[in-house]
Amino acid sequence: xxxxxxxxxxxxxGAVVAxxxxxxxxxxxxxxxxxxxxxxxxPAIPGxxxxxxxHQLMEAKPHKTFAKWSETYGPIYxxxxxxxxxxxxxxxEVAKEAMVAKFSSISSRKxxxxxxxxxxxxxxxxxxxxxxxxxxxKRFAMMGLFGFSAQKQFWDTRKQMMDNMISTFRTSVIxxxxxxxxxxxxxxxxxxxxxxIQSLGEDxxxxxxxxxxxxISKDEICQIIVxxxxxxLSAVDWRDFxxxxxxxxxxxxxxxxxxxxxxxxxxMRALINQRxxxxxxxxxxxxxxxxxxxxxxxxxxxxxxLVFEVIAGxxxxxxxxxxxxxxxxxxxxxxxxxxxxxxxxxxxxxTVTDDHLPRMPYLNAVFHETLRLHPxxxxxxxxxxxxxxxxxxxxxxxxxxxxxxxxxxxxxxNQWEDPEEWRPERFLDSKFDVTDMYKTMSFGAGKxxxxxxxQATSISCTAIARFVQEFTxxxxxxxxxxxxxxxxTGYKLQPLYVHLSPR
Ligand code: HEM
Numbered sequence: 001x002x003x004x005x006x007x008x009x010x011x012x013x014g015a016v017v018a019x020x021x022x023x024x025x026x027x028x029x030x031x032x033x034x035x036x037x038x039x040x041x042x043p044a045i046p047g048x049x050x051x052x053x054x055h056q057l058m059e060a061k062p063h064k065t066f067a068k069w070s071e072t073y074g075p076i077y078x079x080x081x082x083x084x085x086x087x088x089x090x091x092x093e094v095a096k097e098a099m100v101a102k103f104s105s106i107s108s109r110k111x112x113x114x115x116x117x118x119x120x121x122x123x124x125x126x127x128x129x130x131x132x133x134x135x136x137x138k139r140f141a142m143m144g145l146f147g148f149s150a151q152k153q154f155w156d157t158r159k160q161m162m163d164n165m166i167s168t169f170r171t172s173v174i175x176x177x178x179x180x181x182x183x184x185x186x187x188x189x190x191x192x193x194x195x196x197i198q199s200l201g202e203d204x205x206x207x208x209x210x211x212x213x214x215x216i217s218k219d220e221i222c223q224i225i226v227x228x229x230x231x232x233l234s235a236v237d238w239r240d241f242x243x244x245x246x247x248x249x250x251x252x253x254x255x256x257x258x259x260x261x262x263x264x265x266x267x268m269r270a271l272i273n274q275r276x277x278x279x280x281x282x283x284x285x286x287x288x289x290x291x292x293x294x295x296x297x298x299x300x301x302x303x304x305x306l307v308f309e310v311i312a313g314x315x316x317x318x319x320x321x322x323x324x325x326x327x328x329x330x331x332x333x334x335x336x337x338x339x340x341x342x343x344x345x346x347x348x349x350x351t352v353t354d355d356h357l358p359r360m361p362y363l364n365a366v367f368h369e370t371l372r373l374h375p376x377x378x379x380x381x382x383x384x385x386x387x388x389x390x391x392x393x394x395x396x397x398x399x400x401x402x403x404x405x406x407x408x409x410x411x412x413x414n415q416w417e418d419p420e421e422w423r424p425e426r427f428l429d430s431k432f433d434v435t436d437m438y439k440t441m442s443f444g445a446g447k448x449x450x451x452x453x454x455q456a457t458s459i460s461c462t463a464i465a466r467f468v469q470e471f472t473x474x475x476x477x478x479x480x481x482x483x484x485x486x487x488x489t490g491y492k493l494q495p496l497y498v499h500l501s502p503r
Pocket of ligand 1: 125126127138141309310311313314315317318321375376377380381441442443444445447448449450451452453455456457
């Protein structure tokens with residue numbers, strides 16, 4: 001957002017901006033007059049001419065500002081982000097109404113330029129509109145990857161992943177008992193390995209990329225198809241807020257996003273071609289790509305995007321959630337001890353496995369409390385109202401963008417006592433069902449609910465339990481209050497560094 005306001009005058013140049021501003025002003029005036037005419041509109045946040053409420057969102061954490069406004073204006077209100085009339089939802093009740101009851105009127109996506117380019121214009125299940133591509137993509141993902149029988153094929157790989165992480169930490173503790181350990185690096189490496197095996201049938205160690213003229217390592221593959229893309233997704237282009245300025249170039253933004261997208265594409269193509277060559281040479285493997293090649297008539301581009309989606313989605317969301325859980329446990333010794341006690345009672349001398357999870361209510365509470373306080377997606381990808389509807393009793397016209405503030409829902413003081421505190425005990429209350437995976441809004445709701453939630457829950461809970469079973473965790477000195485995020489994302493700003501003592 002800072003970049004947005006900083007680039008605005010420079011990008012257009014005097015006469016261009018002036019001319020476009022006239023067009024813009026006319027459009028905004030029209031929107032405002034229309035909203036004035038509407039009797040039962042949600043409360044509006046006062047803003048400025050032309051830029052609307054944009055200047056109030058400059059600190060790059062809009063989810064926090066939205067949550068603060070909801071204390072004054074209520075769980076639903078409207079604002080103008082630049083020229084776009086937007087309704088923001090900040091309570092579970094209203095968000096669910098939009099995502100479940102009113103889904104048929106709010107089922108399409110309004111994408112930012114970055115999302116549009118990186119998703120190749122909605123060619124991802126999570127970013128697509130509700131239609132044929134979404135239905136087919138979701139069905140393939142369930143059958144080829146997330147369904148029970150598909151998941152069963154990867155149980156051994158998942159167990160191996162847990163063993164590898166424990167052994168990496170153990171070796172490094174033996175080497176230097178006082179060392180600090182980079183949790184993110186160890187966990188991401190193993191999750192990426194699992195994602196590659198699930199998606200491409202093997203732990204790819206390198207791939208030759210013709211366009212780069214060289215072989216790239218596994219770390220580079222992860223950087224290009226996961227980390228760079230996730231960082232680029234939250235890139236803001238000021239033209240997103242002023243669609244009538246679309247014709248004005250924004251070179252730095254365009255270059256960054258198109259380069260990141262192009263690099264992702266050539267690496268994904270190289271990975272897919274490498275796998276195809278192995279299939280042709282008769283090498284059989286269980287993988288999502290093998291499943292899609294056998295069972296679908298997708299275009300090359302669709303195939304690439306669906307496989308990319310599960311690799312990128314599968315790695316970062318689970319990594320972020322588990323990192324936050326370990327951060328909270330490492331700085332809350334009392335809660336860590338309580339979890340360790342539960343592990344001992346349930347597992348005794350046995351190593352924790354998925355089978356133990358249903359008997360571990362405190363672990364379940366730790367996971368859900370982490371999702372509540374640190375959602376991986378603070379704001380859901382925007383939706384768009386394509387036919388006038390009502391929300392919380394207010395009339396919301398077609399053409400309005402809908403922002404669902406997951407962070408705001410999870411911090412709602414009317415629903416959660418002391419919401420800013422990480423307190424797993426709140427989920428031990430009998431009003432919460434242990435088996436309910438959607439106690440917070442962090443996996444979404446309704447028809448677009450997360451399809452990876454079962455896998456993420458099981459990997460994250462088993463990992464947390466095994467980490468606590470094997471070691472006592474303590475955050476690096478001085479890092480006790482490093483709870484900030486990277487802008488509006490769910491990424492922990494400072495990667496987690498810990499001291500470990502074997503139990
Ligand atoms: C803790 C981990 C995770 C969190 C917090 C999370 C969060 C979410 C949320 C909030 C949505 C709903 C988006 C919306 O309504 O606009 C979603 C959808 C989705 N998630 Fe996840 N996710 C996680 C793990 C995963 C994993 C591991 C995968 C796949 C490998 C995955 C794949 C998807 C897909 C494909 C959708 C789109 C579903 C649809 O639109 O029908 N997620 N996720």
